Amino acid sequence: MTVAVEPGAPARALGSVLESVVVYAQGAVCTRRARFTLPEDHCGELRIRVGDVPLSAYAQSLRGSVVAGPDGLRVADVRPHLEAAVVEPEDMPGLLRAVKEAEDRTGVLHARRERLNTQIQETAALRAVPAKPRRDDPYPRPAAVEPVLALADFIAERLDTLHTRVRALDDEYERAFHELVVARHRLEEASGSLRVEQTRTTGAAVLTLDMADAAGDGASADVVVDLEYQVPGARWVQQYQLRLDPAMTGGTLVMRAAVAQRTGEDWTGVRLGLSTADLDRRTDLPELRSLRIGRRQAAPAPSGWREPPSGLEELFSGYDAGMRKRREHQAYARPAAPAAEYLEEDDGMDWMGEEQARSYSGAAEAALPVSPPQMSPPPAPMAMAAPASPAQPSGVPAAYGR
Template identity: 50%
Template sequence: MKSEGTRRWASDLDAVVVYAQGALCSRVARGTVPPDGTVRVAGLPRTMDPDSLRAKVLGTGGARVTGVRVEVEAQPSGTDSADALRREMERLRDISAAARARRDRHEGLITEVAALRPVPPARRREDPHRTTPVDAWLRLADFVDHRLTHLHRRLGELEEELRLADHEFEVALDRWSRASTDVQSAHVHTSVCAVLTLDGSGDVELELEYGVPGAVWVPTYRLAHRQDEDTGSLVLRASVAQRTGEDWTGVRVALATADLRRRTDLPRLRSMRVGRRQAVPAPSGWREPPAGLADLFAGYDAAGPRPEPTGGPVASAGGFAPGAVPPPPPAPQMYGMPVAAAPMASAGGPGAAPEAFGGAMPDAARTVGSRPGGGAGPTARSRRAAAPASLAPAAPGRAAPPPPPPGAAPVTAGPPRPSDAELDYAALLLRGPDVPADGRGRLFPHAPFDAVAVEYRRRAEAVVALPLPGHAVRPRESAGSFDHRFDAAARADIPSDGTWHTVTVTEIPVGLRTEYLCVPAVEQTTYATLVLSNATDQALLAGPVEVTVDDEFLLTAALPTLAPGDVRRMGLGPAEGIQVTRRTNLRESTSGLRGNTTVLDHRVHVELANRLARPVTIEVHEQVPVTSHADVRIEERADWVTPEQGTGPDSPAPGTRVWRVDLPAGGGAALDGGYEIRVPAAKAIVGGNRRS
């Protein structure tokens, strides 16, 4: 409702925090507090969650926010950008269709001219043979050739006109289909505003915070590295897509990996029974009304009736429009109230307002209920009549309910039994003083705020199914069990079009060194790698990274997740300047007193050659077999080392051995290693002993 003293304040979107799914927006409004302290802050999107709205006064002034609620307004829209784009698309579609029709008619004319042939007159049997007029044939051929030349030249012009018309139509169609959802397409413009009640005076600055669905982000990076340095510059960027219904223009952007819709219910232990299995009784959900509930609103009633509004919005398109008085707005839900202190009661019938928790609804809302088992139950009036008098107090000035009608179902003694909807405590709403007296202070199922807004939010959720860029990983998948937040260094513009937009967040210093990896037993190729170390206090999430070495773009690779202080290796592809050759030799013999032990002697020879103009460090990986049999022994003869066994996906496999070699520019090295496998003669290796 809007009174004469209500002031309307404009608001500007100032900051947005994009979570794994959804976003938290902050708007700023400034103005002078009116005498009655009631102001309207406009500009809120239709997709916002009304239960997430919060408001506070910025600064250290004496004013404070004492109440906030959400209202929807409707008014005739002026110029409609979406309709203009649609009309332009339809106009260009007609132009393209006309150009195609002209081209088709011209092609038909070319076909007709090309089909011209000389047709001699019919010859009768008694007529002699005639001489063919060659000049007429040649004149016809010249005419056809000259006409086709002109027609084909014109056909080329029409083809070009059609190509341009089709291109303009495709551009207009793409612009119309990808138009920002911030543009209203209906002739009636509906808007959401926050109605605030302020306690104080003077000029104040308000901050409104609300949550919206339809926003996702994935991290991307750009890495600049020089080969003669051990540090690099890693620029964190984010690909953000949003379809929240409002364009983010010049806002401070922050990115978080947390789940905006995480669960908040507390865990609860259940009893453990030993013996015959017993069904767990369902909680009744009913609580006795708290003592003194009627006295809670005595001061409100003593203040007298509220003044009648002079004008208000009328319901239109899921909202309100000026011209009529709307129903009283729902009181804000009170968070943190213990469920045990809130009265609860039975379920109402389908299609009717349910009975209040701990008391009854007004007479107009009492309907036949249904039991959890699905059968028809007694009416709310009969249930209250059968319940003890202390459980169903009568409203002041209201007559006692009549006895149940004849033929009604028998009433079961005991407390009422709420339905599943009424046991959903997070969806219940605590009624305020504006409802009838017998519904005050009691919990009721909270119906959707706005059916049109629900449809807006459903469409906004479609951005979650947007295909990810190459090598991109959802932040919830790469963040693990920890949550991180990244604040962008500058303001950004992100339109509400449901496509990916790149935002530069910050620059992160990382430690870098170039190493080379070779696994000659698998492939005799050396691969260049970058060893990254994260010395900051923030994690680096997995995502695509554009690698630039010595100011030259190298490739786009997949950056793994780096926790604070973590060191990971990232592959850059084969290094053609380093050659590797591997040769193996196997000898089988016997040993022991009676030759009862088979000895398999494996020899490995690896040669490395560096053809680069700089020294390099190479890791050569080899593998030694492992055994769990006590009779089988493995003896190693090499100067390689055993790497540390980790638990991550990049941890080396059991039996991995590593050579680390520093090669000068143009130099080489030879590595020799091996191992012996001693197997009892009565046993053999699965697959045969003579294997490399």
């Protein structure tokens, strides 16, 4: 189909033909081809709309390419597009029209059957009503037998006629319902590409062609555009057939492929290809390791624990020297505890004996000149009642004597 496209007009739908299909392990890739006539002296972008794209096609798989046309013509953008249209009765397929006619006829017969049932119920409910007696009648009135019998005859005759119509209508309804079942069965067995919706929603692809770099002679040109897309609901299975000769000494192995699809397209007369690849698998290029030409080098040692570097102890030499000076300063500045003062305190309690107090004071005096270095000074002994502060020894600051 060839359609002339004007540069200033919006995107127009082009009739397309399914050119080829490649069936994979799951899914298929279809290629549609559209033709149109390029207007004269056109330069810039041109938008066309290729229809007949199934709704199940993946939008991210749309690809467009220019097969034939002026030099420099290319597809700049491809986007999916949805269209909705009301299908006229004369445009419906024959199978769909048969189903609609059978449904309408079955509905009419069912309505007539309901009306006959209503008439039968109303006729069967008819009853003779006797006349009410009057006050001035000296005796009861005689029963009207003849009118009651006439009403009974009328009811019986009417019911007989209605039941006869119902039986004939039931036979006609059964035939119409059978035709409806057959029509629906034929419609279900028809091709999946048959459109059966009264409001049809179709898919399309809007292609933007870039004509900025196209070098033409100003005349109109025929352009062929291919649209490629991926659809699910298709697969194929291989089949093998071994044909043996009559003597059973040899044979021929034939491989066949059974293709099944439910994509909504008719693949009749389409060039078909088969592939065992998986469309859902990633096909990124692998990262190749670099090759170095030269002498063979030893493989690097695996990462993990290794020996500490040389001179690691010297890294903390300054810290150790500072800590040593601090300990010496603390040992020099800490005075001995005045043990005699605590022994002279008398609060009515004998804390230690005389010999123990003498030995304690002697040990304290002996330990006063030399004190071993310690990390932190021990806590000073606490007295129950602190006496008057003695004179500070020479050479010791006042802050350390308190």
